[in-house]
Amino acid sequence: MAVTIDCTKERQAFGRPLFSLQNTRFELAECATIARVNGVFLDDCIERHLRGQLDATTASRARYWITDRTGEVVDRCQQLFGGYGYCLEYPIAGMYADNLVLRFLARANEVMKELVARSL
Numbered sequence: 001m002a003v004t005i006d007c008t009k010e011r012q013a014f015g016r017p018l019f020s021l022q023n024t025r026f027e028l029a030e031c032a033t034i035a036r037v038n039g040v041f042l043d044d045c046i047e048r049h050l051r052g053q054l055d056a057t058t059a060s061r062a063r064y065w066i067t068d069r070t071g072e073v074v075d076r077c078q079q080l081f082g083g084y085g086y087c088l089e090y091p092i093a094g095m096y097a098d099n100l101v102l103r104f105l106a107r108a109n110e111v112m113k114e115l116v117a118r119s120l
Contacts, residue, residue, distance in 0.1 A: 001032055003091050004077035011082070024080060031073045038066045057119040064112035067102040074099045 005028060008019040018024050045062045048054035078085035078092050085092050103109050 001028070001035060001073070001077065003095075004028065004031075004080050007084075007090075007092075008080055018080065027076055027080065031076055034069050034073050038069050042066060057116055060112040060115040064109035064116075067099075068109060071099050071103060 005019070008024050008028070009017050011018045013021065019028075041062055045054055045058060048058065074092070074096050078096050081090060081092050084090050085096070087093055
């Protein structure tokens, strides 16, 4: 989020900072909200784990939900960089590449969803 906010405040579109456009601010507001919700969910899971109360279903929910939403945020942020978002000189390109693996590293998110579905 921080690198994207900085980018949109510096990058010009239509003669003014990209951040001054309502759609850009709304995209960033949505991304910031998703990131906050992810953080709260993760913190709750960590607290449960430390108390020995984290069940497999909740862990599976967190695993797929957080990685999917994080991917969504990184993708939306990358788009705000425009073509520069694909250049490795910009940190968002590395973040995008690094984030892709989270969805299938140590089991695919579809496996996590199956584990959740079995608890229903």
